[in-house]
Amino acid sequence: MIAFFRKLFGKGDAPVVTTKRTAPAGECDLPAFVHFVAGNLVETQKQVKVTSERDDLGLLIHVDCVEGQAGRVIGRRGRTITAIQGLVRAANAGKRQKTKVIVNG
Template sequence: MLSFLKKLFGLESSNAGDFYPQPVGGDEDLVQLVKFMVVRMVDEPEAVQVRGENNDKGFQITVKCNQSDIGKIIGKAGKNIQALRALVSGAGVRGSRRVSVEIED
């Protein structure tokens, strides 16, 4: 468990690469935030694809990854995805935007 937390917060070298977003504020930064978090949750970070698009309900961020990693993103009883959505939604409120996060099968 401790090694997972170290990997999650970047305290231990991992396959996540040198992906470190620079905070500025905007839609692309929300996409970068989601990618930063998701890459550290999964076993195969190279397979993670995150894209954002405007729709009639606001801004939607879609995460695509390996089928075996979807459970890690969702978490036990949906706790991980719920927390990720809360973070992104809160950041979107700062910009007066409605933001949603979806996982693509």
């Protein structure tokens, strides 16, 4: 079926591209993910610093922004940070570990 779509859209002779996973299956780097998302919300990614700490309750991810940029990560009425927290929980779903994202700035 995929070959049909490749012929249909003119990619019949195109090689199949596969990507390598950097983390083993089932694992992900949540602080790097949060840095990627938050970094794309502010003016430059250098304005965001993400640190994480693990304790008995779970994983706590701190997002430190340059002054005036925290509002972009938080969003109106906290909708953006709520969405980021939801994405982090979904990425960490099978581990039975609580995660929390806190924005400082």
